[in-house]
Amino acid sequence: MPELPEVETVRRGLEPAMDGARFIKVEVHRGDLRWPLPKDFAKRLEGTAVTGLGRRAKYLLADLSSGEVLMMHLGMSGSFHVFDEKKRSAPGRYYHERSKHTAHDHVVFHMSSGATVTFNDPRRFGSMKLVARAKLDAEPLLKGLGPEPLGNEFDAAMLARACKGKNTSLKAALLDQRIVAGLGNIYVCEALHRALLSPKRKASTIATRTGAPNERAERLVESIKAVLKDAIKDGGSSLRDHKLTDGGLGMFQHNFRVYDREGERCRTPGCGGTVKRIVQNGRSTFYCPSCQR
Ligand SMILES: [Zn+2]
Numbered sequence: 001m002p003e004l005p006e007v008e009t010v011r012r013g014l015e016p017a018m019d020g021a022r023f024i025k026v027e028v029h030r031g032d033l034r035w036p037l038p039k040d041f042a043k044r045l046e047g048t049a050v051t052g053l054g055r056r057a058k059y060l061l062a063d064l065s066s067g068e069v070l071m072m073h074l075g076m077s078g079s080f081h082v083f084d085e086k087k088r089s090a091p092g093r094y095y096h097e098r099s100k101h102t103a104h105d106h107v108v109f110h111m112s113s114g115a116t117v118t119f120n121d122p123r124r125f126g127s128m129k130l131v132a133r134a135k136l137d138a139e140p141l142l143k144g145l146g147p148e149p150l151g152n153e154f155d156a157a158m159l160a161r162a163c164k165g166k167n168t169s170l171k172a173a174l175l176d177q178r179i180v181a182g183l184g185n186i187y188v189c190e191a192l193h194r195a196l197l198s199p200k201r202k203a204s205t206i207a208t209r210t211g212a213p214n215e216r217a218e219r220l221v222e223s224i225k226a227v228l229k230d231a232i233k234d235g236g237s238s239l240r241d242h243k244l245t246d247g248g249l250g251m252f253q254h255n256f257r258v259y260d261r262e263g264e265r266c267r268t269p270g271c272g273g274t275v276k277r278i279v280q281n282g283r284s285t286f287y288c289p290s291c292q293r
Contacts, residue, residue: 002074004149004182005228007058009235010080015053017082017115018062022049027108034075034127037107044068044130045109057145057182061136068130071141075125081105084115145181149224154180156221159206160213166203170220171280173203180224186259187227189286193258194223196268198292199285200278258286266291 002010026042038044044066052063062070107119107128119126131139146162147153162179163170173179174188183191192199197206197216206217234255257267258275266273266288273290 001076001184002058002078003184003186003231004058005187005231005235007060007074007182008055008232010074011053011055011060012235013082014060014080014117017084017111017113017117018050018109019053020050021111021113021115022047023109024112025110027110028106029108030106030124032124033106033121034073034125035129037128038130041128041130045070049112056142056148057177059142063133067133069133069136071127071129071131071139072119073127075121075123075127077123078119078121078126081118081120082115083118084113145177146179147181149180149183150228154221154224156213156217159221160217161207161211163203163217164207164211168203169199169280170197170201170203170206171199171285174224175281183224185283185285186256187224187231189259190257191220191224191227193268193287193292194227195220196291196293198289199280199287201293258288261286 023045026045028037028042031037031041045064048068049065050062050070051065054061054063058073060072062072064070104120104122105118106121106124109117109119111117119128129141136142147158159180163173166173168176171188171192174183174191175185189199195216197220206214206220208214261275262277264275266275268288268291271288271291273288275286276289278285278287
């Protein structure tokens with residue numbers, strides 16, 4: 001499932017094709033995504049311009065000249081493909097990769113930039129929704145989300161306050177979208193490993209009794225930001241090199257330090273431990289029992 005860095009990479013990949021461009025024609029091949037597409041979806045988009053392409057947690061938010069916002073979520077298997085005049089005429093794998101998957105191209109945007117943007121989603125857990133800009137703050141899908149992990153609002157003081165007195169595991173606390181928005185299983189495992197903190201540790205142990213941050217909270221916030229920034233940077237290089245898996249925006253390979261590396265050597269310099277997999281709240285956690293305490 002795409003996590004925050006993938007979604008941010010998708011946003012950056014879509015920006016040149018969509019930002020500042022008008023929807024000339026919108027094709028809907030299948031309207032039953034996770035939820036049905038909004039009423040008159042194509043009609044409400046056609047003729048409007050994208051005035052900005054942002055992101056909140058794992059939602060892409062396209063501001064429209066009509067006063068609405070197009071919210072897009074990749075779900076489990078969604079990806080976007082961008083075809084522009086240059087790439088279409090370029091030789092190679094783009095064309096081929098695309099034709100393989102057209103059965104799952106559910107929505108197609110023809111933009112005034114000359115680009116065609118397709119949304120492909122074999123499992124159809126992705127979604128698109130139109131919301132009035134003025135009502136975005138009240139939007140149930142976004143309401144109650146914690147701060148963006150890469151924003152200034154997310155710091156050690158804030159995280160310690162949120163974890164104060166919490167008996168849940170540190171991992172569960174970081175997956176709680178009300179505490180911090182957009183972190184998923186992969187980057188929580190990776191961030192805890194970088195911070196050398198055990199995923200099983202109680203969340204309350206990163207705060208003093210009064211809820212002030214201790215040194216662990218500082219380390220953890222730094223690690224979360226670093227792991228996300230590195231992944232976004234990797235995504236950026238895969239955008240440039242067209243190395244995204246399946247030729248689409250939304251999925252790419254990373255060099256994880258612990259995630260999906262059960263039984264392999266820990267990558268913390270000088271550790272020599274072995275990555276272990278445990279199950280917490282029904283989901284796999286990968287960590288190194290030797291250096292994560
Ligand atoms: Zn280790």
